[in-house]
Amino acid sequence: MTDVAIVVHGGAGEWPADAHDAARAGMEAAVEAGHAILAAGGDALAAVEAAVVVLEDDPIFNAGRGAALDERGGVLLDASLMRGADRAAGSVAALRGIRNPVRAARAVMEDGRHLMLVGESASLFARTAGLETAPESWFRTEARRRAFENGDSSRGGTVGAVARDARGGLAAATSTGGSARKHPGRVGDSPLVAAGTWADDATAAVSCTGDGEAIIRTALAHEVDALMRHAGLPLAEACEVALAGLALRPGTGGLIAVCADDVAAPFTTPAMPRAWRLGHGPTLTAVGRDG
Amino acid sequence: MTDVAIVVHGGAGEWPADAHDAARAGMEAAVEAGHAILAAGGDALAAVEAAVVVLEDDPIFNAGRGAALDERGGVLLDASLMRGADRAAGSVAALRGIRNPVRAARAVMEDGRHLMLVGESASLFARTAGLETAPESWFRTEARRRAFENGDSSRGGTVGAVARDARGGLAAATSTGGSARKHPGRVGDSPLVAAGTWADDATAAVSCTGDGEAIIRTALAHEVDALMRHAGLPLAEACEVALAGLALRPGTGGLIAVCADDVAAPFTTPAMPRAWRLGHGPTLTAVGRDG
Numbered sequence: 287m288t289d290v291a292i293v294v295h296g297g298a299g300e301w302p303a304d305a306h307d308a309a310r311a312g313m314e315a316a317v318e319a320g321h322a323i324l325a326a327g328g329d330a331l332a333a334v335e336a337a338v339v340v341l342e343d344d345p346i347f348n349a350g351r352g353a354a355l356d357e358r359g360g361v362l363l364d365a366s367l368m369r370g371a372d373r374a375a376g377s378v379a380a381l382r383g384i385r386n387p388v389r390a391a392r393a394v395m396e397d398g399r400h401l402m403l404v405g406e407s408a409s410l411f412a413r414t415a416g417l418e419t420a421p422e423s424w425f426r427t428e429a430r431r432r433a434f435e436n437g438d439s440s441r442g443g444t445v446g447a448v449a450r451d452a453r454g455g456l457a458a459a460t461s462t463g464g465s466a467r468k469h470p471g472r473v474g475d476s477p478l479v480a481a482g483t484w485a486d487d488a489t490a491a492v493s494c495t496g497d498g499e500a501i502i503r504t505a506l507a508h509e510v511d512a513l514m515r516h517a518g519l520p521l522a523e524a525c526e527v528a529l530a531g532l533a534l535r536p537g538t539g540g541l542i543a544v545c546a547d548d549v550a551a552p553f554t555t556p557a558m559p560r561a562w563r564l565g566h567g568p569t570l571t572a573v574g575r576d577g
Numbered sequence: 578m579t580d581v582a583i584v585v586h587g588g589a590g591e592w593p594a595d596a597h598d599a600a601r602a603g604m605e606a607a608v609e610a611g612h613a614i615l616a617a618g619g620d621a622l623a624a625v626e627a628a629v630v631v632l633e634d635d636p637i638f639n640a641g642r643g644a645a646l647d648e649r650g651g652v653l654l655d656a657s658l659m660r661g662a663d664r665a666a667g668s669v670a671a672l673r674g675i676r677n678p679v680r681a682a683r684a685v686m687e688d689g690r691h692l693m694l695v696g697e698s699a700s701l702f703a704r705t706a707g708l709e710t711a712p713e714s715w716f717r718t719e720a721r722r723r724a725f726e727n728g729d730s731s732r733g734g735t736v737g738a739v740a741r742d743a744r745g746g747l748a749a750a751t752s753t754g755g756s757a758r759k760h761p762g763r764v765g766d767s768p769l770v771a772a773g774t775w776a777d778d779a780t781a782a783v784s785c786t787g788d789g790e791a792i793i794r795t796a797l798a799h800e801v802d803a804l805m806r807h808a809g810l811p812l813a814e815a816c817e818v819a820l821a822g823l824a825l826r827p828g829t830g831g832l833i834a835v836c837a838d839d840v841a842a843p844f845t846t847p848a849m850p851r852a853w854r855l856g857h858g859p860t861l862t863a864v865g866r867d868g
Contacts, residue, residue, distance in 0.1 A: 373794040373795075373826060374794075375793070375794060377764075379695060379764075380695050380696055380698075399760065399763075400759065400760055400763040400764075400765075400790060401765075401789075401790040401793050401794070402763070402764040402765075402793070403760060403762035403763060403764070404670060404671050404695040404696055404762050404764055405671055405695055405696030405697065405762050406696065406697075406762070407671070407760060407761045407762025407763075408762045410762075411760065411762065468691065469690065469691055469694060469698060469702065470698045471694035471695050471696050471697070471698025471699045471701075471702065472690075472691040472693065472694060472698075473668075473670075473691075473693040473694070473695055474691075474692075474693075478769060478770075478771075479769075479772070479793050479794065479796070480769075480771040480772060480793070480796035480799060481770070481771060484796075498692075499691060499692040502666070502692050502693070502770050502771070503664040503665075503666060503692070503770065504664075505770070505771035505775075505796060505799040505802075508771060508796040508799055508800075508803075509799075509803070511796075512799075512800070512803030512806075512807055513807060515803075515807075516803055516804060516806075516807035516808040517807040517808070535664060
């Protein structure tokens with residue numbers, strides 16, 4: 287038996303001081319949801335899915351409810367998840383009207399026919415799979431409408447979770463509404479295995495956030511795996527080197543990662559809400575560089 | 578000045594003997610189109626784009642005209658390309674009605690706002706960019722209609738090109754109609770940077786083909802880069818080790834790759850049409866294991 291572990295993030299970027307309390311509360315709730323599953327003997331994949339569902343439902347984050355609006359003022363959602371034991375993975379992009387995109391990614395994975403579905407066909411698949419739908423009005427919060435009307439095109443608020451279960455199994459999940467005022471067909475790193483999400487029990491489970499296009503060009507999540515596997519770096523160093531690579535693309539961002547005996551949550555932006563719980567320890571949260 | 582090089586593939590899979598001549602002819606035409614650009618001092622990105630355009634227009638391959646039909650009998654196209662100098666990249670998936678998907682990927686890259694566009698929005702972007710359109714009837718060949726009616730769900734026929742230009746610049750491009758009878762929202766490895774396509778002048782340019790979902794779970798194209806960069810393997814060995822990794826997912830396939838001083842085209846399927854031209858040498862073609 288291994289000590290269980292879970293880490294969540296709420297998106298690398300600028301987080302104004304008046305949003306810190308809400309971000310911490312959301313992070314803590316997500317960690318508790320995931321930890322409850324791990325503590326009951328559940329697997330890492332179920333834990334990261336449950337944690338991300340909490341964050342998708344929390345309107346402060348840019349995922350599920352409260353997602354950033356695209357250039358037409360619409361909501362299109364992306365998510366992916368991956369299991370480290372066998373690298374099974376599921377992904378959806380440009381998904382519309384499904385309350386919890388991470389559940390749609392899980393449904394794609396469980397269906398097993400394909401790994402990634404996009405657009406209207408992905409939405410139809412998710413509805414057919416019996417996933418809960420929600421009207422556009424449920425996703426579009428007043429804060430996002432104001433930001434859209436003010437021309438705000440900031441990024442950030444993507445959510446993710448990584449976990450290690452009692453059998454040493456790892457998993458990662460990532461979910462986002464994408465960059466604000468994006469082209470409605472735009473796909474960033476979050477739903478892309480190797481870019482935004484990766485998990486392999488032999489190395490690490492990783493969920494990324496930040497400048498999506500630069501993260502894709504860095505293959506950021508898989509680069510952490512590669513640095514551990516091929517260069518022999520420990521987790522924390524692999525994450526730092528991978529983020530230094532992101533800076534060259536150029537881009538800023540952050541990631542959370544877990545391996546057999548460590549966790550990491552580095553970022554190169556001013557802030558990245560994050561929380562973690564290791565074994566029977568307390569849930570710890572932080573937003574900026576100094577906590 | 579470096580010796581220029583170009584390699585193309587026509588998809589790892591089963592290639593019946595009666596299709597070998599047509600496959601070789603298509604491969605040769607694509608190499609000539611790309612080589613002409615390289616010989617005139619053009620860059621590697623232009624060369625791989627031109628080579629893939631030839632293959633998209635050739636109905637024998639599963640890309641552009643002659644693409645495999647999805648489960649509804651429709652045609653949805655995926656492509657990506659990447660430049661090694663700066664890792665600039667462009668990608669489209671679930672594209673409809675654009676004659677040359679690789680040109681759409683190039684247009685996304687040149688536009689620069691995003692890296693990947695999917696679905697109807699990608700098609701609209703490509704039309705707005707002035708790319709040539711084509712009716713569904715242009716893509717749907719008689720051979721594909723027969724295969725669809727016979728319930729054929731084989732994979733294969735994806736196309737790709739990698740090149741090195743006279744300044745040592747590398748580039749890769751990949752294009753496909755996806756797996757036959759796919760879910761219409763399915764995205765495989767071809768349009769995914771890190772999975773089906775990768776290029777970095779410091780390591781290699783790579784285009785993959787084969788079992789798409791397994792290639793995604795291997796991050797196959799980026800794994801070749803990682804094995805060269807972090808494990809110090811030469812190109813040919815990096816390609817072999819990466820393909821051995823694909824087998825574990827489990828999957829079969831192949832890839833073509835070029836670095837500063839070598840090329841490679843390994844595959845684990847019965848055949849993979851391929852052709853290459855190095856420097857001022859002749860164009861060489863092969864289909865199966867023995868040529």
